[in-house]
């Protein structure tokens with residue numbers, strides 16, 4: 001979620017991702033501090049596009065596996081037993097064959113109908129943040145609901161921006177390529193209560 005906010009807030013102003021997200025959420029939830037229905041959150045195209053795009057660029061890990069006795073054939077090649085193999089999720093998720101154009105850039109619109117325009121590619125099955133097969137993340141649906149809920153709640157209730165001193169390149173370089181996603185630096189965000197909301201009612 002920190003990564004989703006990093007990408008939304010650090011994107012060039014012209015894309016206006018934060019205000020687009022707020023607009024979609026305002027239409028769906030006129031009472032910004034009221035209950036957020038999970039069913040409705042599920043159906044919001046831009047919110048879900050932002051989450052998928054954040055996962056695409058924000059899961060740089062690899063998941064090692066050991067080839068069992070007898071070996072296996074992978075992509076036409078025999079791999080002997082005891083060899084460590086891994087799927088490089090980040091390479092797959094940033095490959096121009098799977099995501100085009102601007103595969104390294106945060107462009108949530110690629111997940112919307114029509115993608116990034118004629119000739120654009122969004123290979124949904126290449127998104128590997130939760131792995132797949134027998135060891136797929138057991139909490140994948142829960143994690144999606146959690147991300148939808150927290151992002152929606154924060155965007156509805158708060159105005160946010162990155163502080164002037166924030167170094168976006170240093171932060172991005174600190175998203176490390178490890179067995180799991182490790183963020184080397186904290187994300188500092190300037191947060192203000194959104195004006196015009198009944199905060200007394202919310203805290204009471």
Ligand code: HEM
Nearest residue numbers: 059063064128129130131134135136137138139140142143
């Ligand atoms: C965005 C959030 C999350 C991501 C990207 C994620 C990703 C993953 C991945 C890639 C695996 C496979 C690991 C492997 O095969 O070596 C995994 C497994 C697992 N995850 Fe998650 N996860 C997330 C959230 C959660 C949450 C919130 C929970 C628990 C409440 C959870 C519980 C588990 C468990 C128990 C497994 C092991 C499943 C098994 O081996 O059968 N995950 N997760």
